[in-house]
Amino acid sequence: MLEIEHLTVRYGAIQALADVSLSVPSGSKAAVLGANGAGKSSLLRAISGLAGDYAGRIRFDGRDLGPMSATERSRFGIAHAMEGRRLFRQLTVQENLELAWNFGRRGAPLRASLDEVYARFPILGDRANLACGLLSGGQQQMLILSCATIRSPRLLLLDEPSLGLAPIIVTQIYEFIDAFARASGVTVVLTEQMAMLALKASHHAFVLRRGTVALRGASADFLERGAFAELSAAYL
Numbered sequence: 339m340l341e342i343e344h345l346t347v348r349y350g351a352i353q354a355l356a357d358v359s360l361s362v363p364s365g366s367k368a369a370v371l372g373a374n375g376a377g378k379s380s381l382l383r384a385i386s387g388l389a390g391d392y393a394g395r396i397r398f399d400g401r402d403l404g405p406m407s408a409t410e411r412s413r414f415g416i417a418h419a420m421e422g423r424r425l426f427r428q429l430t431v432q433e434n435l436e437l438a439w440n441f442g443r444r445g446a447p448l449r450a451s452l453d454e455v456y457a458r459f460p461i462l463g464d465r466a467n468l469a470c471g472l473l474s475g476g477q478q479q480m481l482i483l484s485c486a487t488i489r490s491p492r493l494l495l496l497d498e499p500s501l502g503l504a505p506i507i508v509t510q511i512y513e514f515i516d517a518f519a520r521a522s523g524v525t526v527v528l529t530e531q532m533a534m535l536a537l538k539a540s541h542h543a544f545v546l547r548r549g550t551v552a553l554r555g556a557s558a559d560f561l562e563r564g565a566f567a568e569l570s571a572a573y574l
């Protein structure tokens with residue numbers, strides 16, 4: 339269970355999140371929606387330890403993450419696929435995967451973990467020795483996701499996994515997320531601007547508006563109600 343209580347994140351004078359409380363049951367998927375600047379990435383960064391100091395409490399599986407560094411959180415099983423395809427661009431595909439594996443929980447041996455990635459995304463196997471900066475956008479997104487899953491995470495944080503991708507790649511990426519979550523039982527928190535896509539891919543949804551939770555509920559309820567007006571109002 340991910341439990342967030344009264345989370346406030348500031349960057350100097352800018353308050354990115356104000357008194358956010360939410361929880362996500364273990365093994366389920368939560369979507370965090372909201373407009374540009376709503377605080378989605380800040381929420382994920384606070385959880386993975388990349389947002390610096392925050393006020394409030396973040397617990398995962400009963401453990402307070404507050405005293406843990408980003409590296410300790412990664413070893414504990416929190417994997418964060420950052421927005422903007424953050425990779426080591428001069429390193430090869432395989433070197434990126436090896437580094438990621440090293441910082442994770444090392445649930446399976448390295449070779450077996452690499453083989454699993456290449457079985458899932460054969461194109462990454464074909465390009466294993468290529469500098470990853472030379473991959474296409476879709477291939478880079480496959481790699482950044484694989485760098486997160488190769489850590490054997492307990493909690494997977496995905497920041498806008500569909501951003502800038504062709505529809506067919508988006509479908510492939512979401513099928514992968516779904517299959518990985520089912521097979522591993524990992525808890526997933528993903529952010530998206532594309533509300534429909536994220537609602538279909540999740541159990542719970544939270545809509546952030548200017549750093550606070552404006553709406554929350556079961557994703558299926560939002561879809562059934564056709565809560566489009568409600569959602570778009572929250573985006574303003």
Ligand SMILES: Nc1ncnc2c1ncn2[C@@H]1O[C@H](COP(=O)(O)OP(=O)(O)OP(=O)(O)O)[C@@H](O)[C@H]1O
Nearest residue numbers: 349352353354372373374375376377378379380381
């Ligand atoms: N490192 C930083 N320094 C200063 N302000 C920041 C920093 N990172 C984010 N902010 C500000 O915090 C607020 C929330 O930003 P955040 O990146 O969390 O939003 P977001 O919902 O992820 O937006 P987007 O959809 O554009 O990715 C914004 O006003 C942003 O300008």
Ligand SMILES: [Mg+2]
Nearest residue numbers: 378379380421
């Ligand atoms: Mg963002």
